Amino acid sequence: MEVPFDGQPEYTDVLVVGAGPSGLMCALALARYGVDTMIVERREYGQIYGNADVIQPGTIELWESLGLREGLMREGTPILAYASWSVDEDTGGLERQPQGPNVSLRDTRYPYEIALPIENIEGLLRDDAAKYRLQVEQPWIPTDLVILPEEVGKPSAHTVRVTLERPADSKWTQRKRTIFAKYVVGCDGARSWVREKVGIKLERRERDDQAVNWGVLTFTPETDFPDTMVKAVISTPDRGMIFWIPRPDGKARLYVPLSSKVDTRTTSRTAFLDAISNVVDHVFRPYTLKIKDCDWISTYKVIQAVASTFSAKNRVFIAGDAGHTHSAKTGQGANAAMKDSFNLAWKLAFVIRGWAKPTLLVTYEAERKKYASDLIAIDRDIATAISHGRNNARFYKKIWEERNRFITGVGVCYHSPLTPVEKPSPLAPRLTPGERLPPAAVLRLSDWRPRNTHDLLKADCTFKLILFPGEMRYSVTMVDSFVSTLFKELRSWTAPEREVLKLFAIFSDLKLWSHWTDAPESVRDPMSVYVDDSMVPDVADMELATTGVYSLYDISPEGCAVLVRPDAHISLVTPINVLGAQEIARFLVRL
Ligand SMILES: Cc1cc2nc3c(=O)[nH]c(=O)nc-3n(C[C@H](O)[C@H](O)[C@H](O)COP(=O)(O)OP(=O)(O)OC[C@H]3O[C@@H](n4cnc5c(N)ncnc54)[C@H](O)[C@@H]3O)c2cc1C
Structure with missing residues (x-):
């Protein structure tokens, strides 16, 4: 333009x-x-x-x-499984090692990577x-x-x-x-x-011994290697580890460690392709792998x-x-x-x-x-695992699994003034301030649609305040007076408080015995009233999909209010009372 x-x-x-x-x-x-x-x-x-x-x-x-x-799903390939292989030192051929889920996590709706x-x-x-x-x-x-x-x-x-x-x-x-x-x-x-x-x-921050030259290419494989549709990690005794990542349209990406003698600045594309083909011919035996139609080839050194x-x-x-x-x-x-x-x-x-x-x-x-x-600390551990040692596939798998919450991005926890109290509140001990709100099954009462707490967290640049008041009929006064105190206290906020703070209430009632129009007036809106009576089909784990949000978050009988930032991380967990309302208002006004 x-x-x-x-x-x-x-x-x-x-x-x-x-x-x-x-x-x-x-x-x-x-x-x-x-x-x-x-x-x-x-x-x-x-x-x-x-x-x-x-x-x-x-x-x-x-x-x-x-x-x-949806665009990611339409155009990408989900990687659900992980296969590991090692080169047998006696026969020189590939041997299958334990396989498993690529993402070994429960608290995500999407337990896979997308390539x-x-x-x-x-x-x-x-x-x-x-x-x-x-x-x-x-x-x-x-x-x-x-x-x-x-x-x-x-x-x-x-x-x-x-x-x-x-x-x-x-x-x-x-x-x-x-x-x-x-x-x-x-x-x-x-x-x-x-x-x-x-x-x-x-x-x-990198160490010299970790500055390995990597060859990387995207290509169409012609092969009888059986694990082309999952992430495959191949451990070699002398070269470190080779990674196979499936791609859409039957393509694949390979990461191959190259000799540190290869000068990445002067070697030609053909010479790189030859160097990688040599490694691949040697390592994939007894299978054969031909690199057809190489779309992209490059080399890089790890710089941390x-x-x-x-x-x-x-x-x-x-x-x-x-x-x-x-x-x-x-x-x-x-x-x-x-x-x-x-x-x-x-x-x-x-x-x-x-x-x-x-x-x-x-x-x-x-x-x-x-x-x-x-991230760099984890990267160093992984770099060590993939570059050295005989048991590197096992070591890599161990690190991958131990650090899965961080690597997948779902366990990232922020420590800053936006997380004023870092310890989980006894009102919801399973919610960690600073982490993103975990997904949980809920049901929208106005249309009985199974939803997920993540569906409430649209990226629209607003804070979300999610109330867990317990049963609807016993919480009307508590919720209304909490919300009224909150908005009174928020009058000094420079933001249009009703637009920038969105309210939701999740009650512990069963759907059969409750109606959204009976909800406390301050939260009574067909899009805002939910109950803990659902089954969410798109959660990684059956228990997660069917266990109610009160039990997953371990909400105390007094209930609580959870303030979630515009980027879905938890800021505050407070009681649903005057002090709680004041704490939330103070936090927002001081932003
Ligand atoms: C081989 C390889 C494989 C990788 N695989 C993965 C992976 O699977 N998953 C993953 O998450 N990451 C992967 N990464 C890392 C990933 O590619 C980068 O971390 C990511 O692209 C960083 O995004 P960025 O927007 O910060 O920078 P970049 O992607 O580098 O984008 C920077 C942009 O700025 C432009 N630009 C640069 N200078 C100027 C300038 N002066 N003025 C105007 N424009 C400028 C560039 O043209 C470019 O478009 C891989 C990296 C490598 C080398």
């Missing part, structure tokens, strides 16, 4: 630099939240760049909250962004960025001036633009220009690094690979990148709208830098 240039500067609330997974998620979320957003990309339209191909359960949940999960090409992931995000009239402007490259010192203290000022230019060899006539943005988000990858420009340093800070003057932020890099083995990079942006986007929207103070933005680094450091 060409943008007219009359020499005048342009203004936007947020300028996102880079249209990979983090940039697209950031811009898309902001556009959905009604924030004036611009996203620029240095590539020409249609040039494929990224590498990611596996979406984790926690990210599937995020996409579901945006109403985008799909990066162009599909980005394409789905771009298509959705277009519905909100947001298009990636490309090719544009930022050549200058200045945070105007005299404007920094004014929250509504367009404080960051960015010069954009066309790539030197491009055909466009319009060559230069000046953008003034309130905020800039650098989503421009591991070699981030934005990061460099604002002087943020990368702290390297975290940026020293994720923001400059609370005006320029970095997200995704710009802030942290690690190995591709746990399929985390794009997932982490999108989660970074999703974490940041609602905070930017709140601050830009004046619903929260700029200090809210500080929690982005507190939460996501800690996450990145934890």
Whole structure:
């Protein structure tokens, strides 16, 4: 899309630099939240760049909250099972080792990874962004960025001036633009220009012995190897581990460790393909594997690094690979990148709208830098497992299973002022503040539709307050006076409280004996009243699908109120009384 240039500067609330997974998620979320957003990309339209191909359960949940999960399912391949193999040292042939579920978790609705090409992931995000009239402007490259010192203290000022230019060899006539943005988000990858420009340093964390050269390729296999449709992990005595990831359309991706003598800068594509084919011929015996139609081949070294800070003057932020890099083995990079942006986007929207103070933005680094450091610690363990030792398949499986909650993204816990009390409340001991609300079966009373608590958590930039008051007929006064105190206390909040805080009530009644019109007046709405009498068909585990939410969350007989952030993480668990209402109001007003 060409943008007219009359020499005048342009203004936007947020300028996102880079249209990979983090940039697209950031811009898309902001556009959905009604924030004036611009996203620029240095590539020409249609040039494929990224590498990611596996979406984790926690990210599937995020996409579901945006109403985008169907696209992932339609265009991707769910990976449900995991097969492990090792090379027998005596015969030199492959031997089957224990197999199992790829995701060994109960508390997710989606116990699998989804493999799909990066162009599909980005394409789905771009298509959705277009519905909100947001298009990636490309090719544009930022050549200058200045945070105007005299404007920094004014929250509504367009404080960051960015010069954009066309790539030197491009055909466009319009060559230069000046953008003034309130905020800039650098989503421009591991070699981030934005990061460099604002002087943020990368702290390297990898060890020399883990700097293995990896060959990676996407291709159509011709093979009698039996585990082409699941994730296969092959342990070799001398080369570390080889990974097989199934892809849509009968394709596959292989990760193969190469000799550290291979010079990734000078070796040609054909030589790489030969090197990988040699390894594959040797390792897959007694099976045969021919690499047909290689779509993409590349090599990389594991670089583990975290940026020293994720923001400059609370005006320029970095997200995704710009802030942290690690190995591709746990399929985390794009997932982490999108989660970074999703974490940041609602905070930017709140601050830009004046619903929260700029200090809210500080929690982005507190939460996501800690996450990145934890990820790198796990990545190091996994890098050790896959590069060394005879029992590496077993060791890898052990780490994979032990850390599954973190790796899948469903067990990520945030520690920041947005989680004022970190210990679970005795009112709901199984809910951990800082973690995302676990999925649970509920039933919407107005139409008896089986739902999931996650269905209440649409990504619409609002806090959700979910009340668990027990039985409807005994809780009318309690709920009404709680809600009335809450909204009275919220009058000093700068946000339109009835729009930005959505209320739901989940009662412990049976559906046969209750009706939504009998619910306390303050929550009486056909879309807001639920009961703990359901069976949700789309939960990983039968027990989860059928066990009621009161029992799963271990809600105490007094009941409780659960405040959930716009990104589905739990902030507070309080009693349903005056003190609880005041605690929630205080939290929101102080944002
Ligand atoms: C072989 C391999 C396999 C991987 N597999 C997986 C996987 O299965 N799952 C997973 O989650 N992750 C995987 N990753 C990691 C994943 O690809 C990255 O972590 C992810 O793409 C990071 O997203 P991002 O948006 O932060 O950065 P990028 O994807 O790098 O996107 C950055 C964007 O910014 C643009 N850009 C760069 N500089 C500028 C500039 N100056 N101006 C404007 N635009 C700019 C780039 O063109 C690009 O479009 C893999 C990585 C590798 C190497």
